[in-house]
Amino acid sequence: MNEITIIALKNVNCYLIKFNEGYILIDTGYTQNRTQVQEEIERLDCKPGALKLILITHGDFDHIGNVVYLQKKYGGKVGMHRGDLGMAEYGNMFWNRTGINIIIKKLIKFILVLIRRKLKKEDRFTPDFFLEDGDDLSDYGFNAKTIHFPGHSKGSIGFLTSNGELFCGDLLENLKKPVGGSLVDNKDEFKASIAKLKEIPIKKIYPGHGEPFSIEDYLEG
DSSP: OOEEEEEEOSSOEEEEEEETTEEEEEOOOOGGGHHHHHHHHHHTTOOTTTEEEEEOSOOOHHHHTTHHHHHHHHOOEEEEOGGGHHHHHHOOTTTTOOSSOHHHHHHHHHHHHHTTOOOOGGGOOOOSEEOOTTOBOGGGTOOEEEEEOTTSSTTOEEEEETTSEEEEETSEEBSSSOEEOSOOSOHHHHHHHHHHTTTSOOSEEEESSBOOEEHHHHHHO
């Protein structure tokens, strides 16, 4: 049975999962939240060497900001989808995104500059391995599989455990109620990804933003 701890930062979630052989971290938050993420990891007694994997749902800087720091401190291999590789390597959240309106891009860039949110060179990285749709993570001791959910970004993925727990990244959010993610790069891909939710055995959804919720809460909403 997995023990799931939500590391709820101001605007984004990370998830630390304890299992028989150690810990897995899903997403890492903003660089500005580094101290809080580290404090939670240490509070849960995840010591250096016990972190086996750092899994990335997609390449936005609020999800990958602490990858380099946490890997150096606690270990663990880093896995993500190749479709978002440039976001991690160049610190550009619009890399490989072609469907977002140029006005929206400029507005987002302006806001990011205003609030001083960006991925510095020292926080950029190349993952240790790439994940594809259907990849089994049991070889790492985590009884879960990877599901590709393109639409928010080309490389958006989720992780579905054998217990029906889905870590969906920004495919869905629950800031006021469970809904589809607010930033969509490719509408057709996004719709197809949402349709997958009815085909897989989900019990509870853990979003990148907001509180966890049941699949029924989303489908009935």
